[in-house]
Amino acid sequence: MSTAETTWVEGAAGSGFDVDHLPYGVFTRHDDRPRIGVRIGDRVLDAAAAAPPARLAPYLEAPTLDLLMGAGRTTWTAVRAWLSGLLTDAAGADRVRPHLHPLDDVTLLLPFTVADYVDFYASLDHASNVGRIFRPDAEPLLPNWRHLPVAYHGRAGTVVVSGTDVRRPHGQLKGPADDAPSYGPSARLDIEAEVGFVVGVPTRLGDPVPTSAFAEHVFGVVLLNDWSARDVQAWEYVPLGPFLGKSFATSISAWVTPLAALDPVRVPLPEQDPPPLPYLKVEEPAGYDLALEVVVNGEVVTRPPYRTQYWGPAQMLAHLTVNGASLRTGDLFASGTVSGPEAGERGSFLELSWGGREPWTVGGEERTFLCDGDEVVLRATAGALSLGEVRGRISPPPVPDSSSSGHFHAP
Template sequence: MRPFLDRVCVRVGRVSTTAPTPAPGARPTTWVDGAAGSLFDLDNLPYGVFSLPDEDPRVGVRVGDFVLDLAPAAAGDMLEAAHLFEAGTLNPFLAAGPRTWADVRAWLVEILGSESERSLVEPALVPLAEVALHLPFEVADYVDFYCSLDHASNVGRIFRPDAEPLLPNWRHLPVGYHGRAGTVVVSGTEVRRPRGQRKAPDADTPTYGPSTRLDIEAELGFVVGRPSALGEQVPTGAFAEHVFGVVGLNDWSARDVQAWEYVPLGPFLGKSFATSVSAWVTPLAALEHARVDLPGQDPEPLEYLRVGDRAGYDIAVEVELNGEVVATPPYSSMYWSPAQMLAHMTVNGASLRTGDLFASGTISGPERGQRGSLLELSWGGREPFTVAGAERTFLEDGDEVVLRYTAPGAYGRIGLGEVRGTVLPAAR
C-alpha cells in the first residue's frame, strides 16, 4: 500500500488530498452521524465481518452505529490492500502484517475524519441494525490461559480449602491448556447445555447426563496476525509484531464435567463445547492509551518471560446475567501479561498461525463483585447470589449472559464490543 500521506488519488473525476493535521491537542472528529464521542469513534475502529441479506460476508469497520464496507471504499481509493477486504474473514488482512495494519488504520482515520471525504465514503456506510455479524476470523488454534491471581487463588480456596491456594508452578509460568478451535462461535450464538460424565463427591461411580453446574468465564482473547516459523521463539518484545488485536471472550464451562475429567491432563469436554467471542476485533493500536503496569510479579520471572513497563491493559468488564450486572472484573489486575502468554506459548518452538486465538483465563479482581465466573460468585455453589430477587448459583436454561468491555482510548472510552449468549436445554 502507498503511504496515505503521500497519495493523491482520483475518485470519480475528483482529486482528493489528505486532510489537514489537527492542531496539537485538538481532538479529531468524525463526520459519521452519531459516532463522534461514542464508544466507536475514530480512536477505536474495530474490524469485523458482516453481510446484508442475500450477499456474501465481507470485512467492515465499525464507526458509531454504522459499518464501513471496506472493499468498495478501499477499491475506490485505489488501495493495494483493497482485495484483502473482499474475503469473508479477516485472515488475509491479519496475515498482511503490522505495516499494512498501520497504513489502513491511518487511511481510515483520514477518510472518516475529513468532511471533504464524506460524499465519496458515505455510500459505503451501512447501518449496523441492517447487517448480520459473523465470526470475524478463522480460528487456527485456541489456547486458554489461567492468568488471574485472584481467580486462581479463589479456585484453590474453593477446591482445596486446607491447602495452599496456588499450585507451586503458578507464579513461575502462565498456566494454560490447548482448547478446541472448531467450537469458537461469534457473539449471539446460542449455547446448548452440554452432556457428559460427572461424579458427585459422595458417589462411588460417575453418571452421565446434562451438566448441572454450567458456568461462564469472562476473559479477553488475543488474535494472532503474523505467523512464526516452527522452531522460532517469539520474545515478549515482539508481541505487537504478531498480535493484531483483542476480542471479548466467554469460556463456557461445565464445572461438574470438568471436575471429574481434568485429573491428570486438564480440561477437555467440560470446556470444548463452546467458546464465544465478540464480533469485533479491536486493534492493539486502539488500546495504546489503555496500557498500564502489571500489578507486580514475585518472584521475578525467568528471563524469557520478563517484560517492561505498561505490559498490562486497563480494560473494564461487565458480566450481565438476564439484564442485571452481577460482576465488574478489572483486567488491570491480571498477574501475567499477554506478551508473557505469547512468549511462553512459543518458547518450545511451537509455531504461530494467522488466526491463532489465545485467551487470558477468567478475569477476577480482589473484591467479591469483581469475580468473573459464577463458580467464584457463588463460592462453588455454597453461597448463592441474587438476580432479580432470586438466589442463583450456576446457569439455568434460558439464561442470557452478556459480557461488555470498555477501555480508555485516545479521547475517551472505547468499546470492545460485547459477547452475548443464551443457554439452550441439553439435546435429547
C-alpha cells in the same frame, strides 16, 4: 492517527466506537457474500466498497480478516490511517456515506478463521479463589503458578461468534458421594469472562517469539466467554486438565479491536514475585486497563478488572512459543477468567457462588450456576473505547431419541 481528529459520521464522535477505535468485523446484508466491515458509531462501513488504495484493496476485499491479519504491522497501520482519513474528511463524506450501514441491518459473522485456541489462567485472584474453593486447607496456588503462565489447549472448532446460542452439554458426572459416574446434562454450567488476543503474523516451527515482539504478531483483541461445565470438568480434569467441560463452546466478539487502539490504556503489570525467568521479562507497561461487566438477563452481576491480571499477554505469547511451537494466522489465546480482589469483581459463577455454596441474585432469584434460557452478555470499556460485546443464551440440552438408541435431538 491523532485522537484530536473528529469524525463526520453522525452520532459516532465521543462514542465508544469513535475514530480512535475502528474495530474490524465481517458482515452480510440480504444474504450477500461476507464482507469486511469497520464499526464507526452505530454503523458499519463496507471497507472494500469505500474504494481503498490499490495496495490495500486485496486485504479489504477478502471474505474474512485472515489476509489482513497476516499482512503485518506496516499494513495494519496503513489501513487504519486510510480509514481514519476517510471518516474524518468531511469533504468526502457524500462519497462514503452510501457505504455506511446501520448496525441493525447487517448480520455479523465469525470475523476470522480460528487456527488454534489456547486458554491461560493468568489472574492471581481467580487462581487463588479457585484454590481456596477446592483446597481450603492448603496453599491456594500450586507451586508452578508464579513461575509460568499456566494454560490448557482448547478446541478451535467450537469457537463461535457473539449471538450464537449455547446448548447445555452432556457429559460424565460424579459427585463426591457417588460410587460411580453417571451420564447426563451439566447442572453446573458456568461462564468465564476473559480477554482474547488474536494472532496475525505467523512464525516458523522452532522460532520462539520474545515478549518484545508481541505487537508484531498480535493483530487485535476480542472479549471472550469460555463457557464451562464445572461438574464435567471436576470429574475429568485429573490428571491432564480440562477437556469436554470446556470444549463445547467458546464465544467471542464479532468485532476485533486493533491492538494499536489500546495503546492509551496500557498499564504496568502487578509486581511479580519471584521475578520471572528471562524469557518472560517484559518492558513496562505490559498490561491493559480494561473494565469488564458480566450481565445476566439484563442485570450486571459482577465487574471484573483486567488491569489486575498477574501475567500479561506478551508473557503468554512468549511462553506459548518458547518451546518452538509455531504461530498461525488466526491463533487465539485468552487470558483465562478475569477476576479482581473484591467479591463484586469475580469473573465466573464458580467464584461468585463460592463453589455453589453462596447463591448470587439476579432478577430477584437466587442462582449458583446458569439456567436454561439465561442470556449472558460480556461488555468492556478501555478508557473511552467500548469493546465489542459477547452475547450468548443457554438452550436446553438435547434429549434422547426413543426411536434410535444413543442418538439425541433438540427439544
